[in-house]
Amino acid sequence: MALYYHLPVYKTSYDLLLAIFQLTKNFSREYKYSVGQDLKKIMTEMILNIYRANSQTAKKEIIQKGRENLEVIRLYIRLLKDLKQISTKATGSPSYRAYWSLDTENTTGQFRFRVYTTVGTNLEAGTITLGEWTQAIAVYDGATMKLYQDGKLVGSRNKSGDLDTDSDARIFIGRDPSGIWNRWVDGLIDEVKIWNYALTPEQVRTEYNGGAVRFGQ
DSSP: OOOGGGSHHHHHHHHHHHHHHHHHTTSOHHHHTTHHHHHHHHHHHHHHHHHHHHHOSOOHHHHHHHHHHHHHHHHHHHHHHHTTSSOSBOOOSSSTTSEEEEEEETTTTEEEEEEESSSEEEEEEOOOOTTOOOOEEEEEOSSEEEEEETTEEEEEEEOOSBOOOSTTOEEEESBOSSOTTOOBOOSOOOOOOOOSSOOOHHHHHHHHTTOOOOTTO
């Protein structure tokens, strides 16, 4: 049995809880001590259900409770957005919350692409082979996160929201952004490139084959 705090779902949930604690500090008084406190409690309860599901044999009922927690959290976040207490755009502050990153997941040996808008979202995919060079390209187009390895799509997931383009928004390559899990790439990194637009699958293949991708195409 894996330790619950090594599970991707736990790590993502903890990051969300941390973001909620940071966000609620800026809520107006009317919502800080009502919706804000309720959101913290339900988020903490969901993390506790993750622990319970990982430590007990009978998981079905606990997982269902966790799903219900998630739906309530989604409702609160939508409500807070409509009340203009939070935005779908990353804050742009120097906090590590406003970032995108590409590093590795030590427990699975995969690439880990992370995008933060209102909340952080992880995409873990691919297979890293020791002693071999491999190319990883992460793409976010405002609707989908995609990970390519050696020119081929190896993972994708839905994601929406605007990335922060402020100069304070931090980018991490080869390191876990939060520093909580002490993830660093144990290897060499070469030919780092950043585009200001989402590459198409054809452009990814061209890049892998060594061809030039024209800026803006």
